[in-house]
Amino acid sequence: MGCIQSRLQGRCKPKSFRDSVVVLEVNSSIDPQPTSIDESSGVVLRYRTPHFRAFARVLVPPVASSETWTVGWIQACNHMEFYNTYGNKGMxxxxxxxxRDGKIEAISDSDGVNYPWYGNTTETCTVVGxxxxxxxxxxxxxxxxxxxxTWGVPVSDSNAPQLTSIRRDQSFVTWLVAINRATAETLVLQTVRWRMRLHIQxxxxxPLGQRATLREPVAQEQPRVLGRNEPISHHAMVKPNANxxxxxxxxxxxxxxVVVIPPKY
Structure with a gap:
């Protein structure tokens, strides 16, 4: 009653963005099909993993002030193992x-253009008050x-196939976040953790076309939408990104x- 009475008197302040934004729905999954392998090239083996997907519906009540908020997905990689073994030659x-050295706990997985966002098409929406x-x-x-x-040892001039195994294990934290464009105030609305693993023998x-076999996993572990949000890592918000x-x-x-390909950043 107090707020109704105050509103009649013109003194009821609207709720802040922080108090009023509502996540109506959030879900996340990894497609059920296994990783596919492409041996069409005599130079490289290619593989394509199933897609991780995250979706949220958000409601923002009327914004009274002249504020601009962007809501969207920010992702960071917090673990990466990616080993390609070439028999007894090395990897x-x-x-x-x-x-790897423990200097940071995560690294931005932004598209490299729209920091800190994962992307700037379906990934974000901006509300201008x-x-x-x-x-x-x-x-x-x-x-x-x-x-x-590469089928051949990457520091060799030869394409002779010597690749014997591919192992990959990466983990990510993905946040649904709202950021005030003027003040940089940041609200974590939802947190998702997911992992992608594979072993190809x-x-x-x-012969080319018959070399590679997916050993595991046939189906990836499904993402976890956390019941309690985790704070967003500083390194998820800034350059450089993982790529x-x-x-x-x-x-x-x-x-x-030996460094074969140095970092771009």
Whole structure:
């Protein structure tokens, strides 16, 4: 009654954005089909993992003040193992040095343009106040891996197939976030954790098209939409992103490691 009475007297302040934004629905999944393998090239093996997907419907009641808020998905990688073994020669590995060495707890997985957002199409929506009615909208994102792995040792000039195994294990935290464009106030609305694993066994002596076999997993572990939100990592919000920071190493069975592809950043 107090608020009704105050409103009649013109003194009822509207709720802040923080108090009024509502997540109507949120869901996340990884597509059920297994990782597919492409041996159409004599130079590289390609594989495509199933898609991770996140979707949310959000309601923002009227915004009285001249505020601008962007709501959307921000993602960070907090663990990466990506090893390609070449028999007794050694292995190549894509690595994130600061994450590998424990200097940071996560690294941005932004598209590299729209920091800190994962993307800027379906991934975000911006509400510009003042508004006179509810704003209802959905934001969605998807992610998967589609790399190329050389059949031959990456520091060799030969394409002779020597690849024997691919192992990958990556983990991510994905946040649904609202950010005030003027003040940078940041509200975590939802937190999702997910992981993508795979093991491909390769028989390099076999003909092209018959070499690689997916060993595990046939179906990925499904993402977890957390009941209690986790604070967003500082490193999820700033440069560099994972694609620009990663480095390809060659680690021979004997001898020193070699940088094959340095980081872009």
């Amino acid at each position: 190549s590995s894509w690595e994130l040095p600061d994450l 003042p508004t006179k009615k509810d704003s209802r909208f959905s934001v969605s994102m998807n992610d998967n891996f589609y790399p190329s792995v 390769v028989s390099p002596e076999k 620009d920071a990663q480095v390809l190493m060659w680690r021979p069975k004997a001898g020193d490691a």
